[in-house]
Amino acid sequence: MPKVGMEPIRRQQLIDATRACIGESGFAATTVQSIAKRAGVSAGIIAHYFGNKLGLLEATMRELLQQLKLDLIGRLPANPTAEQRIDAIIETNFSKTQTDPLSAKTWLAFWSSAMHEPTFARLQRINEKRLHSNLRYSFKQLNHPAPNQAAGTLAALIDGLWLRGALSPDGIQADRCIALCRHQTELLISVAKQHSNNTETA
Amino acid sequence: MPKVGMEPIRRQQLIDATRACIGESGFAATTVQSIAKRAGVSAGIIAHYFGNKLGLLEATMRELLQQLKLDLIGRLPANPTAEQRIDAIIETNFSKTQTDPLSAKTWLAFWSSAMHEPTFARLQRINEKRLHSNLRYSFKQLNHPAPNQAAGTLAALIDGLWLRGALSPDGIQADRCIALCRHQTELLISVAKQHSNNTETA
DNA sequence: TTTTATTAATTGATCATTCAATAAAAAACA
DNA sequence: TGTTTTTTATTGAATGATCAATTAATAAAA
Numbered sequence: 001m002p003k004v005g006m007e008p009i010r011r012q013q014l015i016d017a018t019r020a021c022i023g024e025s026g027f028a029a030t031t032v033q034s035i036a037k038r039a040g041v042s043a044g045i046i047a048h049y050f051g052n053k054l055g056l057l058e059a060t061m062r063e064l065l066q067q068l069k070l071d072l073i074g075r076l077p078a079n080p081t082a083e084q085r086i087d088a089i090i091e092t093n094f095s096k097t098q099t100d101p102l103s104a105k106t107w108l109a110f111w112s113s114a115m116h117e118p119t120f121a122r123l124q125r126i127n128e129k130r131l132h133s134n135l136r137y138s139f140k141q142l143n144h145p146a147p148n149q150a151a152g153t154l155a156a157l158i159d160g161l162w163l164r165g166a167l168s169p170d171g172i173q174a175d176r177c178i179a180l181c182r183h184q185t186e187l188l189i190s191v192a193k194q195h196s197n198n199t200e201t202a
Numbered sequence: 203m204p205k206v207g208m209e210p211i212r213r214q215q216l217i218d219a220t221r222a223c224i225g226e227s228g229f230a231a232t233t234v235q236s237i238a239k240r241a242g243v244s245a246g247i248i249a250h251y252f253g254n255k256l257g258l259l260e261a262t263m264r265e266l267l268q269q270l271k272l273d274l275i276g277r278l279p280a281n282p283t284a285e286q287r288i289d290a291i292i293e294t295n296f297s298k299t300q301t302d303p304l305s306a307k308t309w310l311a312f313w314s315s316a317m318h319e320p321t322f323a324r325l326q327r328i329n330e331k332r333l334h335s336n337l338r339y340s341f342k343q344l345n346h347p348a349p350n351q352a353a354g355t356l357a358a359l360i361d362g363l364w365l366r367g368a369l370s371p372d373g374i375q376a377d378r379c380i381a382l383c384r385h386q387t388e389l390l391i392s393v394a395k396q397h398s399n400n401t402e403t404a
Numbered sequence: 405t406t407t408t409a410t411t412a413a414t415t416g417a418t419c420a421t422t423c424a425a426t427a428a429a430a431a432a433c434a
Numbered sequence: 435t436g437t438t439t440t441t442t443a444t445t446g447a448a449t450g451a452t453c454a455a456t457t458a459a460t461a462a463a464a
Contacts, residue, residue, distance in 0.1 A: 026318035112314035116228035160362025244411045
């Protein structure tokens, strides 16, 4: 049956199947057999395209991160204001593609594996730092007196809502999470404005 | 060698060993062999006291939850004010016993397993609800206009700081987390007070 | 003599990886 | 153009390791 040029097709099929398996059954129950079966190919092909199981898992996590990155870029207007940037970050993190139960479970599975798998830990840390520095930059623009702290608060709030949603039987309530994050942002900005007024009049 | 009355001793040894194994090597690498070895007993004894591996894991998670519960009770003064109650909750969640890297990793491992293991999911949900309802009750006492939302925010912030710390190479920075949560609580209370004034003068 | 405590070895299942075999397609060659 | 060789794509079976659970055996204590 072999046709030429299957590599990109098979790679994508296998990555998709991996996401589906992890989301559906978790990391522990995701075997190369179950992935191959879902992708409709033989298990041996995984070694051919990804070297081994870890290689496939790494490629899968990379794609999740890439998707998140592109999603944010797509939501950012040209020359965004600080408020717009924060808003785009919030919306991206609670977008449909990120909060459907399958993706949410896949993310959390990778997060917990990152504790003991250096490959995942590295990727996870890059993502975490990007979120934090994007937020910090925005709060700096808003003259927040403690941009680092404000960014840490909002980043943790996003991750926390995310985690609680992933573990909840109802899944992530995106609208409610976005509303909560927006409200929190307003709170943090109002603190920044009060500070601005105080230093101006001082 | 058998002595009588070993049951409580062995149970505790095995639970401790399980926590240590999961915290050190993660869920995937924690086998009954590795637990038994660390506890200095034979693997067969696990079946004798806990039925099977899942039974031991469940007992381990129960102990983590119990410890958290007792920790909070110990920190609550008699007839606490709402502020005191919130403060005790924050301090408990970032206490030494909860934030040392081993415990943090063990918690996160159970959280992610809860996605696909109903036994863990049930226990995790009970804990989550207790945190939320404790906070909601306190914000209600403070006349916060949206106690449910305020509780959701602080609970998510706690979990988020917790998650980010568990995945960070530096571990959980308890002091910083507590300071952040306190600051957030003040923010939320100040909103409550403004609301009180508005409704009084209206 | 029965109960409690414990081990070490066995069993059977599962899993990732490797490997030999197969064949279509492409390239090299005649 | 026709033929041979090489490359690419794929499978299914084997290999060997690992693991949870079971079991038979042992012995102290009641």
